[in-house]
Amino acid sequence: xxxxxxxxxxxxxxxxxxxxxxxxxxxxxxxxxxxxxxxxxxxxxxxxxxxxxxxxxxxxxxxxxxxxxxxxxxxxxxxxxxxxxxxxxxxxxxxxxxxxxxxxxxxxxxxxxxxxxxxxxxxxxxxxxxxxxxxxxxxxxxxxxxxxxxxxxxxxxxxxxxxxxxxxxxxxxxxxxxxxxxxxxxxxxxxxxxxxxxxxxxxxxxxxxxxxxxxxxxxxxxxxxxxxxxxxxxxxxxxxxxxxxxxxxxxxxxxxxxxxxxxxxxxxxxxxxxxxxxxxxxxxxxxxxxxxxxxxxxxxxxxxxxxxxxxxxxxxxxxxxxxxxxxxxxxxxxxxxxxxxxxxxxxxxxxxxxxxxxxxxxxxxxxxxxxxxxxxxxxxxxxxxxxxxxxxxxxxxxxxxxxxxxxxxxxxxxxxxxxxxxxxxxxxxxxxxxxxxxxxxxxxxxxxxxxxxxxxxxxxxxxxxxxxxxxxxxxxxxxxxxxxxxxxxxxxxxxxxxxxxxxxxxxxxxxxxxxxxxxxxxxxxxxxxxxxxxxxxxxxxxxxxxxxxxxxxxxxxxxxxxxxxxxxxxxxxxxxxxxxxxxxxxxxxxxxxxxxxxxxxxxxxxxxxxxxxxxxxxxxxxxxxxxxxxxxxxxxxxxxxxxxxxxxxxxxxxxxxxxxxxxxxxxxxxxxxxxxxxxxx
Amino acid sequence: xxxxxxxxxxxxxxxxxxxxxxxxxxxxxxxxxxxxxxxxxxxxxxxxxxxxxxxxxxxxxxxxxxxxxxxxxxxxxxxxxxxxxxxxxxxxxxxxxxxxxxxxxxxxxxxxxxxxxxxxxxxxxxxxxxxxxxxxxxxxxxxxxxxxxxxxxxxxxxxxxxxxxxxxxxxxxxxxxxxxxxxxxxxxxxxxxxxxxxxxxxxxxxxxxxx
Numbered sequence: 107x108x109x110x111x112x113x114x115x116x117x118x119x120x121x122x123x124x125x126x127x128x129x130x131x132x133x134x135x136x137x138x139x140x141x142x143x144x145x146x147x148x149x150x151x152x153x154x155x156x157x158x159x160x161x162x163x164x165x166x167x168x169x170x171x172x173x174x175x176x177x178x179x180x181x182x183x184x185x186x187x188x189x190x191x192x193x194x195x196x197x198x199x200x201x202x203x204x205x206x207x208x209x210x211x212x213x214x215x216x217x218x219x220x221x222x223x224x225x226x227x228x229x230x231x232x233x234x235x236x237x238x239x240x241x242x243x244x245x246x247x248x249x250x251x252x253x254x255x256x257x258x259x260x261x262x263x264x265x266x267x268x269x270x271x272x273x274x275x276x277x278x279x280x281x282x283x284x285x286x287x288x289x290x291x292x293x294x295x296x297x298x299x300x301x302x303x304x305x306x307x308x309x310x311x312x313x314x315x316x317x318x319x320x321x322x323x324x325x326x327x328x329x330x331x332x333x334x335x336x337x338x339x340x341x342x343x344x345x346x347x348x349x350x351x352x353x354x355x356x357x358x359x360x361x362x363x364x365x366x367x368x369x370x371x372x373x374x375x376x377x378x379x380x381x382x383x384x385x386x387x388x389x390x391x392x393x394x395x396x397x398x399x400x401x402x403x404x405x406x407x408x409x410x411x412x413x414x415x416x417x418x419x420x421x422x423x424x425x426x427x428x429x430x431x432x433x434x435x436x437x438x439x440x441x442x443x444x445x446x447x448x449x450x451x452x453x454x455x456x457x458x459x460x461x462x463x464x465x466x467x468x469x470x471x472x473x474x475x476x477x478x479x480x481x482x483x484x485x486x487x488x489x490x491x492x493x494x495x496x497x498x499x500x501x502x503x504x505x506x507x508x509x510x511x512x513x514x515x516x517x518x519x520x521x522x523x524x525x526x527x528x529x530x531x532x533x534x535x536x537x538x539x540x541x542x543x544x545x546x547x548x549x550x551x552x553x554x555x556x557x558x559x560x561x562x563x564x565x566x567x568x569x570x571x572x573x574x575x576x577x578x579x580x581x582x583x584x585x586x587x588x589x590x591x592x593x594x595x596x597x598x599x600x601x602x603x604x605x606x607x608x609x610x611x612x613x614x615x616x617x618x619x620x621x622x623x624x625x626x627x628x629x630x631x632x633x634x635x636x637x638x639x640x641x642x643x644x645x646x647x648x649x650x651x652x653x654x655x656x657x658x659x660x661x662x663x664x665x666x667x668x669x670x671x672x673x674x675x676x677x678x679x680x681x682x683x684x685x686x687x688x689x690x691x692x693x694x695x696x697x698x699x700x701x702x703x704x705x706x707x708x709x710x711x712x713x714x715x716x717x718x719x720x721x722x723x724x725x726x727x728x729x730x731x732x733x734x735x736x737x738x739x740x741x742x743x744x745x746x747x748x749x750x751x752x753x754x755x756x757x758x759x760x761x762x763x764x765x766x767x768x769x770x771x772x773x774x775x776x777x778x779x780x781x782x783x784x785x786x787x
Numbered sequence: 788x789x790x791x792x793x794x795x796x797x798x799x800x801x802x803x804x805x806x807x808x809x810x811x812x813x814x815x816x817x818x819x820x821x822x823x824x825x826x827x828x829x830x831x832x833x834x835x836x837x838x839x840x841x842x843x844x845x846x847x848x849x850x851x852x853x854x855x856x857x858x859x860x861x862x863x864x865x866x867x868x869x870x871x872x873x874x875x876x877x878x879x880x881x882x883x884x885x886x887x888x889x890x891x892x893x894x895x896x897x898x899x900x901x902x903x904x905x906x907x908x909x910x911x912x913x914x915x916x917x918x919x920x921x922x923x924x925x926x927x928x929x930x931x932x933x934x935x936x937x938x939x940x941x942x943x944x945x946x947x948x949x950x951x952x953x954x955x956x957x958x959x960x961x962x963x964x965x966x967x968x969x970x971x972x973x974x975x976x977x978x979x980x981x982x983x984x985x986x987x988x989x990x991x992x993x994x995x996x997x998x
Contacts, residue, residue: 475881478805478879478881479804479805479854482805483804483805483826485823486823486824486825487825487826488825489823489825490823522856523804523826523828523852523854523856523857524828526826527828557856558856559856560859561856561857561859561860564860565859593863595829595860595863595864596829598828598829598830598860599828599829602828602829603828607825607828654832654847657830657831657832658831658832661831
């Protein structure tokens with residue numbers, strides 16, 4: 107390494123990459139004054155074509171800009187750093203230049219990233235770190251990625267997160283030549299690795315086998331051209347090393363025991379702040395029904411409920427529709443018939459277990475086990491709430507009867523812990539046994555996978571949550587993975603009973619009714635998780651919480667969460683995700699968007715359970731293509747919900763968003779159709 | 788930061804749903820009891836530091852959901868536990884029969900040298916008793932595991948159980964320590980501190996974590 111003055115003519119050097127907020131921690135042969143000062147780290151191309159890493163102290167850059175130096179002006183525009191006024195403003199150029207620290211890339215032997223992307227070390231001599239830098243923003247990976255485009259590296263076998271600079275040119279030529287001879291790909295040689303890599307990422311197994319099969323072909327069939335080539339295993343090792351290091355350039359890798367997730371480096375657009383609306387009021391609800399009680403504008407109702415929930419006074423009515431007990435298009439008289447049918451059906455199922463004799467029961471262990479589980483849990487469900495409090499509370503009997511009848515309704519699923527938590531708020535609200543049962547059954551239809559015998563549904567959701575978090579909050583996802591918490595098991599309780607244990611009864615009712623609308627996308631409940639975790643990100647990372655502390659912290663959030671804030675943040679995150687340039691098909695599938703990279707179209711997420719609104723799949727697909735612009739604009743979305751009952755809740759959107767105004771009995775409701783409906787498909 | 792304890796032990800409570808795992812934990816950590824506890828979903832833990840033969844021992848006690856269905860998730864937390872309380876309900880025959888399954892579950896998922904203890908809980912409910920104390924003792928002899936009947940409600944034997952398990956772990960740990968340390972160095976060395984244990988790569992010692 108040379109820590110020297112710049113001898114080249116300045117305006118012929120070119121900054122290829124710059125990154126600010128980099129603190130010099132140690133450097134052999136450099137002045138002690140320079141240590142711990144902030145500067146900018148650059149990759150510079152010298153006039154002779156060689157490249158080097160440069161660290162420049164910040165005050166130096168300030169001086170340069172003050173003197174209107176052309177060359178440094180470029181640096182300043184790229185730099186975007188805060189100017190520091192400290193330092194010796196009077197230094198002349200020569201001494202200022204002498205303070206720049208350079209490492210020619212040709213001399214660079216190894217480098218290493220450590221401390222959670224906060225530190226980078228460079229070495230030009232084996233076994234000695236000449237320069238140690240501290241990245242204030244913990245973003246060393248950005249510099250690393252860029253550096254790797256200029257030098258060929260291999261992962262060190264001896265040290266974690268260390269890279270060895272590979273003697274480049276000759277080896278690369280050999281590799282490219284052997285690729286050409288292998289004829290694995292027909293593209294030009296530099297694309298070979300990339301082609302392999304991109305295929306490897308999408309279909310790792312097939313791609314690897316394909317490449318290897320070509321290698322074996324040559325081995326078995328003989329190839330004159332290969333005779334003077336390197337050992338075959340070396341070729342394969344090289345191929346893999348290079349493809350892996352190439353992948354690292356553009357990706358972050360999160361590992362856990364069971365899976366490995368690779369995702370593209372994130373650059374999410376800013377999060378729009380979308381205020382919550384007011385709850386669907388009695389007037390509006392009545393206005394939305396025709397004289398027969400039918401609701402035609404289902405999408406509009408759901409949109410309103412998504413925005414602000416339902417006023418408590420009409421919850422008991424609206425929930426029956428939201429939970430698929432009453433069809434939206436059914437009039438009063440038909441509903442009366444339906445109620446009669448459903449009541450009969452309920453009581454016939456109830457009779458099935460009520461009429462079981464003791465003798466029968468004694469020979470029916472599966473039934474007995476379920477009954478015992480139900481009894482145990484009924485006695486410990488929301489007992490602090492006045493509705494369920496006290497000994498011999500009749501509501502406990504109803505709770506038990508509904509759960510037992512559900513065992514007969516769905517014997518395969520039976521009773522699983524958590525179901526009593528799901529039922530309690532419904533029974534509390536509706537009071538009526540039959541209505542509560544059918545609403546509970548409707549809710550269970552949506553979340554039955556949570557209770558799978560093998561827990562596959564829960565595991566899939568936890569995986570999806572991990573993938574969403576990696577996309578929306580990569581820093582946190584990275585931290586969790588490092589702390590052995592990448593499996594997201596600490597969110598198990600949230601997902602199993604849809605946050606029932608995290609909120610008060612009042613708040614859980616609000617959260618559930620919003621989630622039941624299925625808006626604005628599939629698996630929105632996972633974005634609720636992301637929103638909660640993202641709000642805790644700073645604590646989890648700054649306190650360097652480990653495996654046990656993460657679980658404790660998350661468990662202790664219970665009853666301390668603000669439902670409206672979380673809903674608002676989750677919606678904001680949704681908009682960030684869908685308008686992100688680098689939105690992947692993996693994420694699209696999770697939130698129920700049509701994929702774009704593969705041929706299979708709109709394979710709906712199996713547990714989304716949403717009713718599809720009007721509009722065909724192809725419409726949905728075309729909407730989603732025009733969507734990135736409209737979502738960006740949705741930042742302008744405002745909701746004017748003001749308190750007076752006569753005032754409409756008016757949702758204002760920009761004209762691009764296909765605003766539709768509904769009118770019922772003089773009430774006007776403006777809703778957006780394009781964005782949200784497209785996503786529901 | 789200075790350690791406020793000499794050892795950190797990770798313990799685990801397992802057993803069928805509703806046998807009283809959370810109540811036992813609550814009795815031990817808060818010295819309280821509530822007849823209408825809520826069921827445990829997923830996993831949680833509580834901390835209590837006890838004094839054991841002049842040493843401060845921090846017990847990190849993990850409480851799990853009992854229903855079999857959740858076992859794929861809860862067993863992930865077995866890793867690194869040094870002691871396991873197997874709990875059954877003396878008023879529930881089935882929960883007693885299932886102790887054998889739980890022991891098999893431990894063998895599959897926890898380290899082989901984990902300390903175990905069987906607790907027959909709810910022994911205050913004599914009128915409803917389905918499992919006699921003798922049967923509990925017999926099972927314990929069969930598996931060579933310590934056994935005690937407890938009542939979280941009446942605060943009977945709960946302290947005793949945790950102290951006993953902790954003492955056994957401590958003894959086993961110190962024995963290992965002696966075996967690996969040359970006798971000459973022993974007099975001044977004392978025992979491993981929690982933070983030093985982390986560097987040991989072997990068995991459950993390596994899973995000590997610092998709260």
